[in-house]
Amino acid sequence: MAHFTKATSVHDWLNQRLAIDSVRKVLATEYWIPKNINFLWAMGMILAVTFGLLLISGIFLLMYYKPDTKLAFDSVNYTIMSQVGYGWLWRHIHAVAASVVFLIIYIHMFTGIYYGSYKKGREMIWISGMLLFVTFSGEAFSGYMLPWGQMSYWAGMVITDIFSLGALHLDGLVEWIRGNFVPGDAFLNRFFMLHVVLLPLAVMALIVLHFATLRIPHVNNQDGEEIDFKEESQKYLSGNTKNSKVIRFQFDFLSKDIVVLGFFLIFFFYLVFYHFEFAMDPVNFDPADGLKTPTHIYPEWYFLWTYEILRPFPKNPGLLAFGFAQVIFIFLPFLDRSPNVAPANKRGAFKIWFWLLLLTMVTLTIFGKLPPEGVFTTYGTITASFFILLWLSLPIITKFEKPIGGK
Amino acid sequence: MAIKKERRDFLGMALGGFTALGGIAALGAAKRTWDPLPSVMAAGYSTIDLSAAKPNVLNVEKWRGKPIFILKKSPDMKKDPREVIVGDNRYLICIGLCTHLGCIPSYFPKEHKFKCACHGGQFDASGRVLKSPPPIPLVIPPFKIEGEKVVIGEAGEEYKKLKADGLTV
Ligand code: FES
Numbered sequence: 001m002a003h004f005t006k007a008t009s010v011h012d013w014l015n016q017r018l019a020i021d022s023v024r025k026v027l028a029t030e031y032w033i034p035k036n037i038n039f040l041w042a043m044g045m046i047l048a049v050t051f052g053l054l055l056i057s058g059i060f061l062l063m064y065y066k067p068d069t070k071l072a073f074d075s076v077n078y079t080i081m082s083q084v085g086y087g088w089l090w091r092h093i094h095a096v097a098a099s100v101v102f103l104i105i106y107i108h109m110f111t112g113i114y115y116g117s118y119k120k121g122r123e124m125i126w127i128s129g130m131l132l133f134v135t136f137s138g139e140a141f142s143g144y145m146l147p148w149g150q151m152s153y154w155a156g157m158v159i160t161d162i163f164s165l166g167a168l169h170l171d172g173l174v175e176w177i178r179g180n181f182v183p184g185d186a187f188l189n190r191f192f193m194l195h196v197v198l199l200p201l202a203v204m205a206l207i208v209l210h211f212a213t214l215r216i217p218h219v220n221n222q223d224g225e226e227i228d229f230k231e232e233s234q235k236y237l238s239g240n241t242k243n244s245k246v247i248r249f250q251f252d253f254l255s256k257d258i259v260v261l262g263f264f265l266i267f268f269f270y271l272v273f274y275h276f277e278f279a280m281d282p283v284n285f286d287p288a289d290g291l292k293t294p295t296h297i298y299p300e301w302y303f304l305w306t307y308e309i310l311r312p313f314p315k316n317p318g319l320l321a322f323g324f325a326q327v328i329f330i331f332l333p334f335l336d337r338s339p340n341v342a343p344a345n346k347r348g349a350f351k352i353w354f355w356l357l358l359l360t361m362v363t364l365t366i367f368g369k370l371p372p373e374g375v376f377t378t379y380g381t382i383t384a385s386f387f388i389l390l391w392l393s394l395p396i397i398t399k400f401e402k403p404i405g406g407k
Numbered sequence: 408m409a410i411k412k413e414r415r416d417f418l419g420m421a422l423g424g425f426t427a428l429g430g431i432a433a434l435g436a437a438k439r440t441w442d443p444l445p446s447v448m449a450a451g452y453s454t455i456d457l458s459a460a461k462p463n464v465l466n467v468e469k470w471r472g473k474p475i476f477i478l479k480k481s482p483d484m485k486k487d488p489r490e491v492i493v494g495d496n497r498y499l500i501c502i503g504l505c506t507h508l509g510c511i512p513s514y515f516p517k518e519h520k521f522k523c524a525c526h527g528g529q530f531d532a533s534g535r536v537l538k539s540p541p542p543i544p545l546v547i548p549p550f551k552i553e554g555e556k557v558v559i560g561e562a563g564e565e566y567k568k569l570k571a572d573g574l575t576v
Contacts, residue, residue: 154510157508157509157510158508158509158510158525161508161509162508169576175443176441176442176443177441178443179441179442179443179444179447180443180447180471180472181443181447181471181472181473182471182472182473184447184472186443186444186447190441290469290472290473290474291467291469291511292511293510293511293524293525295524296524297510297525311526312526313540314539314540314542316542318540371524377527
């Protein structure tokens with residue numbers, strides 16, 4: 001056993017038993033962050049905070065929510081909204097956070113793509129992040145089922161139908177997933193379980209993994225510069241903070257993070273108090289009805305782009321394209337064949353590729369919301385095909401990219 | 408030494424084998440828990456009286472939570488092997504869920520067409536696809552004719568024949 005001395009303080013007592021000083025060093029005061037990064041790097045912190053808000057508001061909602069097809073709708077729209085003291089606040093926070101979190105995730109992702117933060121050595125950061133994205137999408141979808149409104153019901157119907165895998169016609173699998181022939185009590189309860197236990201656990205585990213992936217390669221920086229973290233941190237510790245290229249996470253970088261976070265929270269609570277309806281679909285204020293489809297089914301805004309890739313094609317090609325869109329981002333580190341770690345504007349054709357990708361996804365999002373009629377279907381098909389082409393072209397255009405700095 | 412190693416290998420394999428066995432059993436249990444309940448599976452019959460049906464007016468009934476379309480055809484609608492003959496009348500009996508992604512199409516009596524608002528699929532009065540994306544015609548559920556009534560959920564002669572002819576899945 002280690003040798004223990006009489007503690008001089010609570011801190012010392014804990015330190016002898018838990019080594020809290022070393023832990024704090026590793027996680028905070030000697031966790032090194034490059035100096036040349038901009039506010040886009042604060043998105044990770046914003047995501048962590050938003051996840052915290054989701055968790056806390058979710059716990060409060062859980063106290064009155066009833067996972068029963070007969071009671072769910074009223075427990076949300078009546079009990080929580082008008083009877084429970086401040087119940088509306090938790091619901092608005094939860095709904096707004098669930099929507100805004102995706103906006104931040106997309107910014108976080110596209111920051112990574114723009115600055116090449118998924119490149120050599122940092123592949124695991126990217127992959128764990130994408131796994132987190134997929135799991136989080138499941139979390140969002142299962143949560144969307146719970147108020148048991150019309151959109152919940154029909155989105156559940158449509159999305160579970162995807163598992164019949166088109167021509168394979170695996171209806172048994174679909175019914176197995178639902179626990180019934182149509183979404184019903186069994187369905188609602190298992191999605192409730194997924195939403196409050198299984199998926200949050202998976203999300204938390206993946207967040208830990210995502211943080212761990214940063215430990216060795218460290219975060220990238222605005223110029224894609226390769227920094228010798230050991231050397232630079234020595235400089236910092238020896239007092240040469242001005243010439244060192246890195247700073248401490250706590251409190252040097254944190255102070256910047258918190259400023260960005262402050263702006264975010266102003267925006268966030270502005271939505272919570274004055275514009276919460278943007279996160280709520282009016283159709284979902286009609287109770288679920290298995291004998292009536294809403295005229296136009298669409299998902300929440302953050303899934304519109306994938307939905308639009310599924311929708312305009314015939315069933316089987318549609319499913320293939322959809323599957324492609326779901327997984328292709330994970331392979332980005334291997335599809336980008338250029339050795340350059342640099343912001344997109346310093347690279348060749350990749351610069352155009354990046355903006356085209358962003359534009360295509362915005363376009364898909366817009367078409368996803370429009371009814372699938374006439375010209376919209378045509379444009380939708382073209383844009384969806386273009387999305388796929390973009391990804392197929394990536395290895396080719398990056399292969400011919402000239403190395404920067406004559407390396 | 409050699410004997411010792413063999414013994415260890417054996418222990419390792421035995422342990423691994425038991426773990427695998429337990430794991431498989433647990434997976435089986437998990438799969439069964441996720442299965443639909445017997446009460447859900449049993450609630451499988453609906454009896455529908457056809458005598459009150461009016462031509463070209465769509466009736467929607469419910470079976471296993473799914474909408475069932477019953478359409479009595481008017482004489483001007485063209486004949487189709489998918490239709491069900493009860494007495495002197497021809498009927499379309501099908502599950503009212505679009506075969507694309509499961510929305511409920513609506514019936515337009517003037518055009519004798521079903522249109523699915525979700526992705527623009529269309530079906531004719533016999534449930535055949537007029538316009539993609541739906542990949543197959545509207546599905547005919549198992550049914551049995553009893554005089555003027557049909558029982559949905561039980562496979563009668565007429566249904567078996569339709570199925571054998573490949574007219575439904
Ligand atoms: S669900 Fe009917 S066309 Fe897609």
